[in-house]
Amino acid sequence: MAQKQANQKQNRVRIRLQSYDHRLIDTSAAKIVEVVKSSDAKLVGPIPLPTQRRIFCVLRSPHVNKDSREHFEIRIHKRLIDILDPGADLVSQLSRVDLPAGVDIEVRL
Numbered sequence: 123m124a125q126k127q128a129n130q131k132q133n134r135v136r137i138r139l140q141s142y143d144h145r146l147i148d149t150s151a152a153k154i155v156e157v158v159k160s161s162d163a164k165l166v167g168p169i170p171l172p173t174q175r176r177i178f179c180v181l182r183s184p185h186v187n188k189d190s191r192e193h194f195e196i197r198i199h200k201r202l203i204d205i206l207d208p209g210a211d212l213v214s215q216l217s218r219v220d221l222p223a224g225v226d227i228e229v230r231l
Contacts, residue, residue, distance in 0.1 A: 135205040135213070139168075140226040144199045150221045151201050157215050164206040171200035 137154060141147040151168040158165045175197055182190045205212070221227065 133207050134231075135208050135216075136230045137203040137205070137216075138228040138230075139201040139203070140228075141199055141224055142196065143224060146222050146224050147199050147201055150225045150227075151203060153219055153221065154203055154216065157219055158203075158205055158212065161209055161212045161215065163208045163212055166204035166206065167202055169202040169204075171202055173200070174198040 139147050139151060141150075155165060155168065175195060178194045178196075180192050180194065181188060182192055216229075
């Protein structure tokens with residue numbers, strides 16, 4: 123049983139996508155899913171991870187009125203895609219996928 127789990131960990135590609143725009147991340151995840159489904163590899167995902175919110179508080183006036191402030195927010199959307207038993211040609215196909223700018227891709231073997 124332990125050897126079977128060890129083999130699954132070795133034969134897995136984990137792709138983590140991050141973006142400020144949820145539409146960009148969904149379209150890029152859909153493109154990756156199309157490429158993986160065209161091959162014979164198993165696909166798990168795209169799994170939506172919790173959205174990270176970063177809030178910045180800024181004074182409206184540089185000199186006076188400290189009570190008057192503005193809040194700005196950045197949301198970072200994340201998706202996780204696992205590919206089980208990838209073939210050698212699948213990695214080359216994934217590298218040729220044209221993904222939009224603004225999507226951060228992290229690939230772990």
